[in-house]
Amino acid sequence: MPATIKDVAKLADCSIKTVSRVVNQEPHVAEATREKVQSAIETLGYAPNFSARRLVQRKAYMICVLLHEAGFYQSAVLSKVLDVGYQHDYDILIQTYFPSHNRSKEKLAALIREKRVDGLVITPPCDVDRYLTELLVKSQVPYVQITPLNRTAEVPYVTGDDYQGAYLMAERLIMLGHWRIAFLNGPRNHRMSIDRLYGYKAALEMYRIPFRERLVMESLYNFDGGYNATRMAMAMDEPPTAIFGGSDSAAIGALYALRELGVSVPKQVSVCGFDNLPQSQQTWPGLSTVDHPVEAIVDKAIEILMAILAGHEPDSRQVVLPCRLVMRGSTGAPPVEMT
Amino acid sequence: MPATIKDVAKLADCSIKTVSRVVNQEPHVAEATREKVQSAIETLGYAPNFSARRLVQRKAYMICVLLHEAGFYQSAVLSKVLDVGYQHDYDILIQTYFPSHNRSKEKLAALIREKRVDGLVITPPCDVDRYLTELLVKSQVPYVQITPLNRTAEVPYVTGDDYQGAYLMAERLIMLGHWRIAFLNGPRNHRMSIDRLYGYKAALEMYRIPFRERLVMESLYNFDGGYNATRMAMAMDEPPTAIFGGSDSAAIGALYALRELGVSVPKQVSVCGFDNLPQSQQTWPGLSTVDHPVEAIVDKAIEILMAILAGHEPDSRQVVLPCRLVMRGSTGAPPVEMT
């Protein structure tokens, strides 16, 4: 049986309230008493019972990270959340959420209703689900979205500047001499895909390169999508000299397809991605990509969430951080055309 | 203010105990009463407060997954833990643990002392830390190790059969015609590395292939280690015709090094790994590897943990599951030697 506050009080010959004061470092305790209590605590190996504290304070001391899948991006997020979580007194609970899965909906709803968590961090693609959004709003739980696929002005989120990142990368490709640049697009109704596509378009426009609809290929931002899209692109009459993956996963699929086709990267075709996933530096050649600053994003997101939980109004509820190019070996000048 | 059990009792015109019975589906409630209570619950949108329940039941309804880092392997584990967690009434908390980091030690110790978790799942490489092991044993918390790097007979663990898996793969390489097979070794004092190395050695012995110490290269099982080891191996007088990575990460590093050296895989050199990480099928060529059955391992581990938590004695506390070869494009026959 672990020691309780009562045991400590008895041993230290004082009231439980005094022990509570010492434990919580409240004022109004004489130095001598404090020491007496401290030593009693150590003797008994006392630690306060968290459930009791949670009950009386009506606080779970817990934040939940909502995941759709435990993928590469999510593990980067998690990694940082844990890191930052240390700074605060919150534990981190993870929960999966599948829009189509009724049981997972109920689980999450219960989690919130039963006050088992004080706030949530939503990772993509969970944010696109209507039911979830309604649930969160209705239950008034503080939450913040990490790199949402869609976003509305009412909801707190932190993300990278998809438009700017895509613009930068497209511009870089253009500077290298490319002008038939395929774009591996994501789901058409996601704000994130739309922004990245717009960045690409804007760069083309800026440099007077005609935009060609057929160079925008469906990829769903995943490996298989990138692979298939690339096979199709390379089968065109005039295949692209560069393939800009809207996500690293798609770009890695593209690399695979090109290797399979015996197309040399970057000599014949350049490839680049978006996200800067850890494995994008383990491909060969290393994948040039746009760094979505996950760490900074999570940092900011937790900061916002903590502010809301503490009752303050955060500096801002919507934050967009700039992206940065990370050039590796997968991009280069296009081959000289034979005309 | 959320509704409490009292509110429900008042509305349903009965005692709180009766409501409790209905909520927990206990017997001894008349059908009419049950319905009355149910409708009151729905009217008020009542959900039991978990902190209160935890307090009185002295149970946290929480298991902790202890991670050293949120890497690829860990995310696979996590993914499955979450999946299985659904079956039971436990929430999943994640916690990082760094042996050198005092603060993280304290955090974990507090987590356990304060009864915030009922049990733990330990992922590698956390299990190699002495302080941790002592803490766990001393505090009597139920726990189970997933693919431990080291293991002792007293501690519950579930792992893949490293020896058998390595044997199978080495045998396969030999059948393909290889006999200069380099092995990218892991940390020398880890049981897991030792077993994999022994499997490799045993296969060599079985097929009467002389074991050469210098073909066992230090890699620490990571990308950089695999990369460096491969560079060194290929610089030998008689470079190996196959490189067997003790882990996929190391093997991916090997692939990178070989590409860089312009060595064709598998035509000139075969490469294979161990673990079957998700990204090992996204390399080019696809990485042949030994599947460490993470899902089955986690399944079994949770089963054991749940049995212990429920007070039963599990069927067995140490489980070793067989590994299975996954052959992809990175392995083939060695080139014909010019003699």
Add this chain to the structure above:
DNA sequence: AAAGGGGATGACAACGATGTCAACCCAATA
């Protein structure tokens, strides 16, 4: 010397559930 003020302290009531146990009701039985 009396009044006032502030720090130290503890008694007691929350918090919201579950466990214990006695009381009750009603039907079946002797």
Add this chain to the structure above:
DNA sequence: TATTGGGTTGACATCGTTGTCATCCCCTTT
């Protein structure tokens, strides 16, 4: 009719904390 027995039911204590507020004591001030 009295007794038994089983299913219903609720009063009350309990879990281990924190919050409220009254009390006490001692020191300063007038």
